[in-house]
Amino acid sequence: MEVDQMQRQCLDYTKSLFLEGFLDGQFVQLQQLQDENNHDFVVEVVSLFFEDSERLLNDLTFALDQKSIDFKKVDAHVHQLKGSSSSIGAQRVKNCCIEFRNFCEEQNIDACLSCLQQVKQEYCHVKNKLETLIRLEQQIVAAGGSIPTMEF
Amino acid sequence: MESCNCIDPQVPADDLLMKYQYISDFFIALAYFSIPLELIYFVKKSAVFPYRWVLVQFGAFIVLCGATHLINLWTFRIHSRTVAVVMTTAKVLTAVVSCATALMLVHIIPDLLSVKTRELFLKNKAAELDREMGLIRTQEETGRHVRMLTHEIRSTLDRHTILKTTLVELGRTLALEECALWMPTRTGLELQLSYTLRQQNPVGYTVPIHLPVINQVFSSNRAVKISPNCPVARLRPYAGQYMPGPVVAVRVPLLHLSNFQIYDWPEVSTRSYALMVLMLPSDSARQWHVHELELVEVVADQVAVALSHAAILEESMRARDQLMEQNVALDLARREAETAIRARNDFLAVMNHEMRTPMHAVIALSSLLQETDLTAEQRLMVETILKSSNLLATLINDVLDLSRLEDGSLQLETATFNLHSLFREVLNLIRPVASVKKLSLTSHLASDLPMHVIGDEKRLMQTILNVVGNAVKFSKKGCISITASIAKPESFRDARIPDFLPVPNDSHFYLQVQVEDSGSGINPQDIPKLFTKFAQNQSLITRNPAGSGLGLAICRRFVNLMEGHIWIESEGIGKGCTVTFIVKLGITDRSNDFKPPSLPKVLGNHGSTNFTRLKVLVMDDNGVSRSVTKGLLMHLGCDVTTASSSDECLRVVSLEHEVVFMDVCTGLDGYELAVRIHEKFLKHQDRPLIVALTGNTKKVTKENYMRVGMDGLILKPVSVDKMRGVLSELLERRVLFETV
Numbered sequence: 063m064e065v066d067q068m069q070r071q072c073l074d075y076t077k078s079l080f081l082e083g084f085l086d087g088q089f090v091q092l093q094q095l096q097d098e099n100n101h102d103f104v105v106e107v108v109s110l111f112f113e114d115s116e117r118l119l120n121d122l123t124f125a126l127d128q129k130s131i132d133f134k135k136v137d138a139h140v141h142q143l144k145g146s147s148s149s150i151g152a153q154r155v156k157n158c159c160i161e162f163r164n165f166c167e168e169q170n171i172d173a174c175l176s177c178l179q180q181v182k183q184e185y186c187h188v189k190n191k192l193e194t195l196i197r198l199e200q201q202i203v204a205a206g207g208s209i210p211t212m213e214f
Numbered sequence: 215m216e217s218c219n220c221i222d223p224q225v226p227a228d229d230l231l232m233k234y235q236y237i238s239d240f241f242i243a244l245a246y247f248s249i250p251l252e253l254i255y256f257v258k259k260s261a262v263f264p265y266r267w268v269l270v271q272f273g274a275f276i277v278l279c280g281a282t283h284l285i286n287l288w289t290f291r292i293h294s295r296t297v298a299v300v301m302t303t304a305k306v307l308t309a310v311v312s313c314a315t316a317l318m319l320v321h322i323i324p325d326l327l328s329v330k331t332r333e334l335f336l337k338n339k340a341a342e343l344d345r346e347m348g349l350i351r352t353q354e355e356t357g358r359h360v361r362m363l364t365h366e367i368r369s370t371l372d373r374h375t376i377l378k379t380t381l382v383e384l385g386r387t388l389a390l391e392e393c394a395l396w397m398p399t400r401t402g403l404e405l406q407l408s409y410t411l412r413q414q415n416p417v418g419y420t421v422p423i424h425l426p427v428i429n430q431v432f433s434s435n436r437a438v439k440i441s442p443n444c445p446v447a448r449l450r451p452y453a454g455q456y457m458p459g460p461v462v463a464v465r466v467p468l469l470h471l472s473n474f475q476i477y478d479w480p481e482v483s484t485r486s487y488a489l490m491v492l493m494l495p496s497d498s499a500r501q502w503h504v505h506e507l508e509l510v511e512v513v514a515d516q517v518a519v520a521l522s523h524a525a526i527l528e529e530s531m532r533a534r535d536q537l538m539e540q541n542v543a544l545d546l547a548r549r550e551a552e553t554a555i556r557a558r559n560d561f562l563a564v565m566n567h568e569m570r571t572p573m574h575a576v577i578a579l580s581s582l583l584q585e586t587d588l589t590a591e592q593r594l595m596v597e598t599i600l601k602s603s604n605l606l607a608t609l610i611n612d613v614l615d616l617s618r619l620e621d622g623s624l625q626l627e628t629a630t631f632n633l634h635s636l637f638r639e640v641l642n643l644i645r646p647v648a649s650v651k652k653l654s655l656t657s658h659l660a661s662d663l664p665m666h667v668i669g670d671e672k673r674l675m676q677t678i679l680n681v682v683g684n685a686v687k688f689s690k691k692g693c694i695s696i697t698a699s700i701a702k703p704e705s706f707r708d709a710r711i712p713d714f715l716p717v718p719n720d721s722h723f724y725l726q727v728q729v730e731d732s733g734s735g736i737n738p739q740d741i742p743k744l745f746t747k748f749a750q751n752q753s754l755i756t757r758n759p760a761g762s763g764l765g766l767a768i769c770r771r772f773v774n775l776m777e778g779h780i781w782i783e784s785e786g787i788g789k790g791c792t793v794t795f796i797v798k799l800g801i802t803d804r805s806n807d808f809k810p811p812s813l814p815k816v817l818g819n820h821g822s823t824n825f826t827r828l829k830v831l832v833m834d835d836n837g838v839s840r841s842v843t844k845g846l847l848m849h850l851g852c853d854v855t856t857a858s859s860s861d862e863c864l865r866v867v868s869l870e871h872e873v874v875f876m877d878v879c880t881g882l883d884g885y886e887l888a889v890r891i892h893e894k895f896l897k898h899q900d901r902p903l904i905v906a907l908t909g910n911t912k913k914v915t916k917e918n919y920m921r922v923g924m925d926g927l928i929l930k931p932v933s934v935d936k937m938r939g940v941l942s943e944l945l946e947r948r949v950l951f952e953t954v
Contacts, residue, residue: 086571087578088842088931094582095845095934103845111838145877146838148931153571 065207072198073210079195084188089151096209104199108192111150115185118143122178126171136174137166143181154184232290239283246280249273268322275315278308356505359387364516373524380517381411384492388506391459391496396446396489398423398468405446405489421445427463432487437464437507437514446491459494462502464510466490467518490514569610576603578933601643605679608672626775630802631671633663633725637698640678648686653694660699664723668800673772680765681729681793689733692790701726701796724778724796732790741782773797826851828941829870831902833863833887834877843875843907846937860887867891871902873944878906885922892923903944907932 079085096103118139125136144159158181165173199209250273257269285301363383367376381393392412396405399420405428407419421428427444440447442458465487492510494500580600588596641657648655678696685694701724773780776797784791830852834840840856847854855871857863864887867874874891878884888904895901905926906919919927928940 087575087933090579090582091931091933092842092845095842095849097849100845100848107838107841107845110841114837142836145836149836149839149842 065202065205068198068202068205069207069210072195072202075195075198079191083153084191085151086153087151088148092151093209105196107150108196111146111152112189114146115143115155115189118146119178119182119185122181126175126178131171131174133166133169137163140166152185152188155181155188158184236287236290239286243280243284243287246276246283250276268318271311271315271318275308275311278304278311282308352503352505356509360509360512360516363387363513367513367516367520371524371527373521373528376517376520376524377409380490380513381409384510384513385411388492388494388509390492390494392491392493394446394491395466396421396491398486398488402486408488428489431463431489432465435465435511437462437502437510439502440491442493446489447493459496459498459500460502461491461493462507462510463489463491464514466514466521468521490517566610570607573603573607573610574931577607578931581933581935598643598646605643605676608676626670626673626772628668628800629671630666630668632665633667633698633799634659634665636671636675637678637696640675640682641696643679644682644686648694651686651690653686653689653692655694655696657696658698660697662700663698663725664801666802667725668802669776669797670772674776674797674799677769677772677795677797678727680769681727681795684765685729685731685733685793689731689790692732694729694731697728697730699726700724720801722798722800725799726794726796728792728794730790730792735787735789736782736784736791737787738784741784769795828852828945829855829872831855831857831863831867831871831874832876833857833860833874834907835859836877839877843877843932846932846934847875849934850938850941852941860890863887864890864894867894867902869895869898869900869902873903873905873941875905875907878908884908884924885918888919888922888924905940905944 076085092104092107122136122139122143125132125139140159140162144156144163147153147155147159158177162174162177162181165177202209253269253273257266282301282304285297285304288297289301363380366379366383370376370379377395381395384390385393390411392410394407394411395409397408398404399406403423404420405423425445427440428446431438431440440461440463442448442461446463447461466489468486468488490510494502577600580596580603583596584593584600637657637659641655645655682694682696770780773795776799778795778797780793780795782791782793828851830847832840832843832847832854834843834856835858837858840858844854844856855866857866863874863876876884876887884906888906891901891904903925904923905928906924907928907930926940926944928936932940
């Protein structure tokens with residue numbers, strides 16, 4: 063495939079992610095930080111995010127599975143997840159986390175469980191999207207082009 | 215005593231006669247001898263008789279007389295010379311003594327008589343003293359009765375008990391047949407029988423208050439004897455056969471609290487009295503004694519005082535109950551108000567957060583866009599977008615501000631800014647919109663307006679924009695003119711705002727801005743409502759559904775904060791309107807001291823400040839967030855060390871680091887860390903600057919941060935430009951607190 067085509071495809075894809083609300087401005091900031099000194103900044107951060115989130119989601123599932131739920135702990139985990147997702151710009155995950163935190167405060171077990179499901183879902187979505195995007199970008203780089211920046 | 219012819223011729227006498235003489239003389243002698251014996255006996259008995267000497271004399275006299283008569287017994291017959299001699303001696307002696315006695319008696323008899331007088335006198339005195347003693351005893355009795363009565367009366371604070379006790383005790387003390395109390399009715403025109411001694415529940419007799427007998431009693435403060443036949447005394451059918459007992463009536467002043475505020479004891483100011491009527495038992499011969507009347511008067515006074523105390527106590531209890539009720543109600547109201555405020559604050563906080571998120575996306579993306587290659591036209595467009603979104607961000611802040619305005623906690627910022635360029639910006643912003651609506655926009659700045667002034671630029675711009683924006687909004691055609699000048703005191707002759715006199719001086723002047731439009735105008739009656747929050751003219755709403763109605767209310771608040779006034783004039787519908795406002799601004803003549811305006815939230819500093827080799831330390835316990843911040847700082851050229859916990863941070867931090875960025879989303883750990891860092895570098899001059907990164911937008915944290923010694927506070931999310939600006943300002947000023 064031509065580099066131009068690939069670049070256009072990549073751009074469109076990125077745009078769609080923004081339009082659909084998967085990512086927000088923060089992600090753009092991250093992309094900006096990637097320069098000659100820091101080739102793989104975005105990839106690094108994104109993988110870190112994946113690791114972190116998976117660990118947190120496991121912890122959350124475990125904590126909510128207990129007979130007597132320690133809501134403080136759950137809240138702490140959700141807080142971490144919210145922090146990570148907002149740092150990377152995963153908007154939907156972040157919003158889910160905010161809701162989750164409210165339910166934690168109310169100590170509403172059922173709502174928490176359903177929130178957890180939602181968070182997991184959103185995370186899976188965004189993970190797929192990000193992986194696709196990274197793959198596209200890597201393809202472009204491999205083909206000798208540069209990663210396109212967003213233009214209006 | 216028969217004449218004693220003791221020297222007789224010796225002639226033989228008649229025998230019978232001689233015999234009788236003989237016997238009589240004998241008895242006389244006997245009597246004469248016995249009298250002194252009696253005297254001696256009785257004198258011995260009585261110790262006080264002062265004239266013993268007289269008695270002795272008298273005794274001697276009598277003894278001698280007796281002796282003489284005795285000796286006379288022998289002289290009836292022929293007697294010897296011895297007898298004659300003895301007789302003579304006796305007679306001589308007797309003569310001497312009796313003369314002496316007679317002489318003595320002249321002195322003594324008056325004395326004796328006066329003794330008698332003195333005795334009489336003393337007896338009288340004794341009788342008098344007796345009488346007085348009796349009186350004193352009676353008085354003391356009375357006093358005791360009064361004290362006892364008073365004690366009984368004053369031992370209770372209940373009005374009924376007081377009155378009942380009075381009647382009972384009086385009845386007992388004075389042994390009354392009947393005792394009654396008449397109280398004035400509410401109307402004050404009648405006296406009603408309220409309490410009696412014997413009857414348990416007196417029927418409500420009333421008598422009019424203006425009877426002469428009642429007036430008589432009320433006009434004197436003494437107990438007055440009244441006729442038993444008068445209406446107040448006819449309390450029960452009298453059972454006696456003769457006359458009903460004497461009746462006495464006394465007034466009982468009913469005192470009010472106000473009476474005690476005069477300097478003297480209330481004597482003249484009381485107006486209402488009750489009447490106490492006391493009846494002695496009928497058929498007894500008793501009369502009212504003075505001491506009894508006095509007792510009654512004293513009791514009446516005491517009762518008055520006791521009653522007033524009871525009344526005062528009742529009042530104060532009632533007042534206290536009322537106050538307690540009010541307290542409870544107020545407490546409830548306060549709690550409700552607090553709940554409402556908290557609900558509102560929560561709402562605002564949430565809304566604020568939700569509104570910021572897309573705002574930041576727009577601002578971030580537009581600022582990014584600015585950095586790319588654009589044509590000049592595109593660049594202009596992007597700059598306008600950026601400016602507008604900044605304004606919008608400011609507006610969002612001001613929704614917060616409005617609530618703070620109402621709390622009174624908003625403070626204006628003061629900084630130097632360029633007035634002329636402010637107006638230019640306003641015009642630039644409005645011109646596109648105005649030209650779309652085909653409105654012409656003119657502005658005129660007075661030539662004596664200073665270039666640089668001191669004030670709150672952001673809010674002044676907001677006010678002007680709001681006013682001009684309204685003018686544009688509500689005009690469909692015509693032109694809009696903006697005039698800015700220095701306010702002159704003469705222009706307030708029409709006393710629109712009576713107390714306002716804008717007097718300029720060396721440090722301040724008053725800026726007057728007038729915006730005229732030729733649009734739809736406003737009904738003069740509606741003008742006051744315009745400044746009310748959220749109230750919009752109905753007709754205006756139908757024309758322009760946008761706008762929340764907050765604008766003018768906020769403007770007015772700002773103008774008031776800037777010690778000015780704002781008002782609208784309009785001739786009527788369709789005749790356009792003029793909005794004028796005056797604000798106070800500071801003058802500065804040191805225009806070379808001109809500082810750049812305080813950084814708006816995200817407008818970056820496009821300067822080429824080089825942060826290479828700036829050593830910074832980033833502390834964040836969230837891995838992703840930490841690497842993002844690290845990447846950001848590395849992109850700007852800093853030398854970044856990271857720490858993932860407070861302890862690690864403390865271990866790693868050194869004097870080489872110029873800035874420490876710490877994430878304090880988790881709250882208090884940040885504070886403690888700051889304190890510890892301070893402690894670590896207490897002795898060193900150039901400790902690292904401590905900056906907190908937080909997503910928490912509560913205002914109160916700024917003071918907390920400053921208290922623990924943080925030098926800066928930035929809100930997440932942070933864009934590249936923001937970080938650049940933050941670093942440069944931080945290094946220049948050594949402090950940066952981003953307004954929340």
